[in-house]
Amino acid sequence: MADDYSFDTSTTGSIVANTRIGGGTIEVPGDKDMFSVSLTAGTTYTFNLVRFGVSWLNDPYLQLYNPQLTLVAQDDDSGNNLQARIVYxxxxxxxxxxxxxxxxxxxxQYQIGATSSTSITGSVSLGALRTQVSEGDSVTFIVSAPISLAGNTYGYVLQGVSATDITSTTMNGQFTIGSDGRARITTTLVNDNLTEGTETLTIGTDIGQNLSVTVLDTSRPMVNVSATARNVLGVYSAFYGNAPTSATYATELGVYNSGGSSNYAADVAARFATTPNQSLAGTVLANLGVTAATTGGYTPSDSFTLVRDALTVYFTAFPSAKGQVVLNLVNLLANLERDTVWGQAAINFNNTLAARYSALPVLADTPAELVGVAHAGFDA
Incomplete structure (x- = not known):
């Protein structure tokens, strides 16, 4: 693996206080990188070396050498979260x-920056309006700092996605602390048609803060699935947990066409009449891909428990409407790909349904009902 920066004065790594930050990777044990920085006598600088990216540096250690390459300062854990900070x-x-x-x-991976203000020590925070976003969304990070830093300009770097995933194709920039002690950094994600999977977008600033948000892969090639097929496959999958064979699907489709969506859903639910309601609720959710692991939000486990318990209550209070409840859930979930809490479950559900539909032979679904599985799911 090639070394990104040498540990001598010929290094290509450089930073500029309050303006440009740097970053790199310690590729192998014992590797060392060096960055040059121009300093002015009598000015106090704060240097921050922080963990960055998905595979971050475990225990950042920072050294400062003067123009004669004499070691004048070094630090291990003086920064936030035991990261390295030197004030000089x-x-x-x-x-x-x-x-x-x-x-x-x-x-x-790491990030390194320098500022000419010591008042930032332990007083700057970085947050995001949303911790989970979809492709095509805008991501806004908020820097909160002391009022004394108002008017100061600092740099930031984005990592974890490629430049082509950002509409501006710019992975770094600057922000200025406002009179209220805050600054907003907003970037917009590209809504492409590439299957990239879930990604992590990380922002780092040269005042020692970094934060990550999850980017859901919600832009995928269009797959046409009829509303009829969605209802049949969705309800069948919710109760049985697998895809019907071609022969079974033809039979299920016949039941659906003869009685409509509500009657079909009731017919399938009746086959599970002896299953305890709580057990059935958990099974249906798991079969639809709704689990604590695929639930987002601040408390995923609580969100999942809440919907599972609510489904159990519905099954108990309205036993004859179990099928309709599941049918409604199928159609609701299909359109929640951009939802902060249920987005990942919706993506998994739509992907699974599209794959199962594509594997079936062409049957007599109504062409006028063709809808697309893409971006926000189904448009029934």
């Missing part, structure tokens, strides 16, 4: 050098 006031102006490494033998 040079007595002479010139090009200084920052040494980056792991305190032990760890490897991983």
């Amino acid at each position: 006031t040079p007595t002479t102006s010139g090009t200084y050098y920052l040494g980056v490494m792991d305190a032990a033998s760890g490897t991983g």
Whole structure:
């Protein structure tokens, strides 16, 4: 694996205080990187070395060398969350050098930056309006800082996605702290047709903060599924947990066509009349891909428990309407791909349904009902 930055004065790594941050990777145990930075005598600087990205550096360790390459400062855990921070006031102006490494033998990604204000120590926070977004959405990060930093400009870097996933194709930039002590950084994700899976978008700032949000892969090639097929496959899958064979699907479709969606759903539910309601509720949700693992939000397990218990209550209170409840759930879930809590479950459900439909022979579904599985799911 090639080394991204050398550990000598010929390094290509450089940062600019308050303007440009840097980042790299400690590729192998014992690897060291070096960055140059221009400092002015009498100005106090704060240098932050932080973990960054998905595979971050375990224990960042930072060194500062003067223009004569004499070690003048070093730190292991003075920053936030045991990351490295050095506060230093040079007595002479010139090009200084920052040494980056792991305190032990760890490897991983990091970010390094410098500011000319010491008042940021322990007083800056970074948040996001949403912790889970979809392709095509805008992501807004909010920096909260002391009022004393109002007017100061700092840099940021995005990581975890490619530049082509960002509408501006820009992975770095600057932000200025407002008079209220806050700054907003907004970036918009591209809504492409590539199957990339769930990604993690991480932002890092040169004042020692970083934060990640989950990006759901909600833009996929269009797969046409009729509303009839959606109802039949959705209800059947919810109760049975698997795809019907071609012969079984033809039979189920016949039942559906003879009585309509509500009667079909009631017919399938009646086959499970002896299954305890709580057990049936858990089975239906699991078969639809709704689990604690696929539920988002601040407390995923609580959200999942809430919907499972609610489904149990409905099954108990309205035993003759179990099929209709599941049919409604199928149609609701199909359109929740952009939902913060149920988005991942909806994506899994739509993908599974589309795959099962594609595997079936062409049957007499009504062409006028063809709808697309893409972006926000089904448009019934």
